Amino acid sequence: MTQATGHGAELAGLPPVDGKSNKRVLILGAGIAGLTAAYELGKLGFDCVVLEPRDIPGGRSMTIRKGDKITETTGHSQTCKFDEGQYYNPGPSRFPQWHVTMDYCRELGVEIQPFVNLNENAFYYGEGDIGPMAGKRHRIREVKTDLRGYTAELLAKVADDELLDTELSESDKEALIDFLHYEGGLSGSANEYKGHNRRGYKVWPGGGLQEGELDDPYQFSELLQSGFGNLFHRANEYQYQSQMFTPKGGMDKIPMALAEKVKDKIVYGAQVKEIRRTNPGARVVYTVDGADQEITGDYCICTIPPTILRRLQTDFSPMLKNTLNIVPFQNSGKIGMQFKRRFWEEDDRIFGGLSWTNLPIGEVWYPSSGFLDKKGVMGGYYVFGPMSDQLGRMSPEERTEFALSNGEKIHPQYRDEFENAFSVNWATIPHIEGCLAHFPQAMLKTFYPLLIKPEGELYLAASWASHLGGWQAGAFEAARIAVKNIHERTMAS
Incomplete structure (x- = not known):
């Protein structure tokens, strides 16, 4: 099997041992x-x-579908009630294009599809001591554009400082400022960030005379207080960079x-x-x-x-x-939640990706398949460590309520549209007991x-x-x- 240099032990070209021994x-x-x-x-x-x-x-490479049953080491038992054709991956759900997993999918004939890991139209949501942005959901693209813009503005102003003369030539500084104008969406010779259409529109451009209306950007101070910038890395780390993939129809393929x-x-x-x-x-x-x-x-x-x-x-x-x-073999937990309507698509225009939050649910996942279908299965939480251990001590019904009560802060439609759920806590799955x-x-x-x-x-x-x-x-x-x-x-x- 051909694979990229440096990925594991190379097996291509090894001679069979048939004639030598039958070990x-x-x-x-x-x-x-x-x-x-x-x-x-x-x-x-x-x-x-x-x-x-x-x-x-398959081990943890599991897919949950209608009729699947799991009895945990705690005695709690669940039977999946998803509709036919709906599924959820409670273990691995995605892989980057440089993983050897891609090569095995090719060799084994496993059909793959893109996994939407980053969707700039999804949300950041935080509570607690995070300033004026607390308790409200914010589009990822708005937060990223504004924070990058203000940061570029600061750097552009610093670029005029004489201290940079020892590092950058005059032409270098001009090129840097030019880059920051494009990267940060700055305007004018004052190198100011006043908002940019990369953050989206208050009124989107359309037909006729509807040229679009920009909304005011968030204030730099409230962005810094929110801590949302600390979430940017969730899609920037080398393991999660685009493009990511997943097997069509479920990871157990x-x-x-x-x-x-x-x-x-x-x-x-x-x-x-x-x-x-x-x-x-x-x-x-x-x-x-x-x-x-x-x-x-x-x-x-x-x-x-x-x-x-x-x-x-x-x-x-x-x-x-x-x-x-x-x-250090730690626990992890996920829940798949079936909704009777894909409100995240219909109401919020979110097609795939994740929303991130400092709520104890950690992340909300939107399906990367079945777009425009009537129903869908969302990931209601993805947690590790002590929080997953706590969930492991709960009943499946309590886990569902945990997901609903937290998730409805991001999506108020949760209660009205919810149908059923299936949760997996890996520390209590027989013969696996960890993640x-x-x-x-x-x-x-x-x-x-x-x-x-x-x-x-x-x-x-x-x-x-x-x-x-x-x-x-x-x-x-x-x-x-x-x-x-x-x-x-x-x-x-």
Whole structure:
């Protein structure tokens, strides 16, 4: 498979091992990492067995549709009541164009579509001590245009200062001021920001004599107090820059396509109890339909989340066990909310994208498909850490009320248009019990290398054991590294 330079281990051109040996690889978990490992190893001639505790593949790469049911570790149970054709991705929902995920979609024939990550017509909304802009929603384009304009005005005025003479020539300063006029929408020789049509119109241009009427810009002071400028990065970070994509019809299209390629290798309903190293090789004890079974292999690739792996009987080294105990594997929660009318499109002219807020719901997501349809499913919250832990202790009904009571501050139509919801709290999803890991810099230099180092014939491969925590690309790339390592060892033996 062809992929961009630097993205994971390169597998293209590796020779099959069929004529040399027929090594068996035990793969624990049929999420993206486990399925990828089985798929790539199979192409190289390895015999693989994938043990998956659930009855479906994909791990967190899940899509919720009508009739889907989840019973959480807390005992709370939900059955999805979305209309046919409506769906929601409670785990990964998007990927940037530079991720290796794109290459697998191409190879597997998974149809993709643009994911609208940034929509300047969506809203910022804040409450609390944020000045005059509190308690009101504000179009993203208005806030961005005004704040950039005022900032450009300041810089343009500073550019006349003699202190810049040591850094910039006279022609450089002229070019800088010219750039700031275009970038900030400044006017006149005084380098002032007085508003710009990039922020939109109070009355939009139209036919006849309707040339358009600009609204007054926000005051610089109130923009600074609002803190909305601190949200600009949410669509500027390298992971979220345009263009982003998503599989057409749901994120589970990717694991389903992978699972189809290795369907004769997967044992569903297989819950791992023990992982032992046999020096060489590995032995795994698992339960199917209440009966213990045992299987051995030449290698083992473990993708089981650390929250569960910590509880299993293993003979991992004390160093690896200690490292697993401190993996910063955090929780996350999402809710999909079906509305009987796409009011965000009809009333607010928002087609895809996200609205950001300092309310505890964090973000509101608008669907990137089904435009102009009658109904739709919005993302009512996307939260991490303590807030998601708090939601995990709530019932599904309480989570829905949490989403409604906060979201209606941004969209007053919520209550009247709401039909049903389905929430997922990853810390309480059986066999997963967590979402993603982001390692602090200190851990990246100390414990992280120990986590990804193989122990004999045992490899850990998952997005939580990568630099792409939470992204499918992290799982793809971790699996590819394990595959290449196993192939090299086999060919050298």
